[in-house]
Amino acid sequence: METTQENNPLEFSSRIDLAKLQEAVEKIKAELGKVIIGQHDMIELLIISILANGHSLIEGVPGVAKTVTAKLLARTMNVDFNRIQFTPDLMPSDILGTSVFNVKTSEFEFKKGPLFSNLILIDEINRAPAKTQSALFEAMAERQITIDGKEYQMQAPFLVFATQNPVEQEGTYRLPEAQLDRFLFKINVDYPSLEEEIKILESKHDLKNKDEEAFVETVLTAKEIAEYQNIIKEVIVESNLLRYIASIVENTRTNASLYLGASPRASIAIMDASKALAVMNGRDFITPEDIKKVTKPILRHRIILTPEREMEGLTPEKVIDQLVESIEIPR
Numbered sequence: 001m002e003t004t005q006e007n008n009p010l011e012f013s014s015r016i017d018l019a020k021l022q023e024a025v026e027k028i029k030a031e032l033g034k035v036i037i038g039q040h041d042m043i044e045l046l047i048i049s050i051l052a053n054g055h056s057l058i059e060g061v062p063g064v065a066k067t068v069t070a071k072l073l074a075r076t077m078n079v080d081f082n083r084i085q086f087t088p089d090l091m092p093s094d095i096l097g098t099s100v101f102n103v104k105t106s107e108f109e110f111k112k113g114p115l116f117s118n119l120i121l122i123d124e125i126n127r128a129p130a131k132t133q134s135a136l137f138e139a140m141a142e143r144q145i146t147i148d149g150k151e152y153q154m155q156a157p158f159l160v161f162a163t164q165n166p167v168e169q170e171g172t173y174r175l176p177e178a179q180l181d182r183f184l185f186k187i188n189v190d191y192p193s194l195e196e197e198i199k200i201l202e203s204k205h206d207l208k209n210k211d212e213e214a215f216v217e218t219v220l221t222a223k224e225i226a227e228y229q230n231i232i233k234e235v236i237v238e239s240n241l242l243r244y245i246a247s248i249v250e251n252t253r254t255n256a257s258l259y260l261g262a263s264p265r266a267s268i269a270i271m272d273a274s275k276a277l278a279v280m281n282g283r284d285f286i287t288p289e290d291i292k293k294v295t296k297p298i299l300r301h302r303i304i305l306t307p308e309r310e311m312e313g314l315t316p317e318k319v320i321d322q323l324v325e326s327i328e329i330p331r
Contacts, residue, residue, distance in 0.1 A: 016235075016284045021228050025280050027219045028076045034215045036069055037203060038196040044280075045187050045297055046073055046161065051276035053229050054184025054269065055140055055160040057125070057301065061167055064189045070121045070161040076219045079118035079157065086128040092135035096145055110147065115139055118157050118222065125162035126172045133179060136160075140182045157225050177260070177304075184269050186301035228279075235275035236285040240330040245270045245291055251323050252303050257314060260304035269298045288329045296320050
């Protein structure tokens with residue numbers, strides 16, 4: 001239904017044509033909805049991370065569709081996709097590639113590993129040792145890797161979606177703070193509701209022997225992703241909202257419950273993610289509600305509680321809620 005400025009005082013005229021982008025986002029959600037039941041927050045945050053050109057860490061117990069959602073999301077995009085299973089014996093060369101001697105040319109040739117792709121799904125990221133994590137870290141941070149003194153640029157778009165199990169600790173390595181900071185989001189995936197689980201059972205029963213991934217069709221090309229990522233950069237952010245973002249992050253550094261606060265990279269992440277969320281909702285400007293919605297998944301892995309507060313049962317999410325509520329919302 002069309003609305004006019006007369007009957008809707010909040011109606012605005014966007015400077016940027018967002019119709020194509022919005023249509024693409026809705027198509028992606030519709031394609032994933034053919035297979036994935038629920039998990040709307042995870043899907044929305046993963047789409048935001050694509051538009052904001054950021055990596056995402058997905059945490060949840062086994063069986064809550066972390067891996068399958070990331071795989072299906074990759075199928076909606078006409079880009080190269082690789083899945084890498086991290087294990088304790090995984091070496092850097094296993095993901096980066098290695099130099100192989102060519103007998104015909106009498107020279108070493110570099111054979112690229114699975115990390116050379118557009119969208120990387122890393123399963124159980126916390127199972128690989130420090131050397132492999134370090135190799136991945138350079139690719140995530142600089143979107144390049146260095147082998148034998150030579151730099152190789154990763155082809156855009158280059159996005160890493162990584163999963164980890166928060167419960168199982170045996171055979172795992174804790175990700176260093178510097179690497180966690182390179183993830184735009186840490187997405188916590190919960191169990192489905194009773195109604196959603198019934199729908200999951202019905203869907204699986206109806207599929208019988210059909211391949212569920214075959215139902216998902218391609219929506220975006222690499223060129224369109226780059227185009228939409230550029231659109232995000234044009235979104236308006238008023239100065240009072242920049243101060244609001246900075247105030248939230250600055251308060252993490254002075255909060256008595258926190259041993260480690262967030263860095264300016266977190267402020268930039270909140271701004272970029274808010275822009276992507278605004279565009280997905282058809283606006284070329286961000287609002288305080290956009291900021292509040294993306295703040296928790298951006299900050300939860302960037303702050304560390306003091307041992308005392310952690311023993312008392314406080315969680316990063318609770319601290320973030322308290323921080324956001326304590327700061328006056330700009331009008």
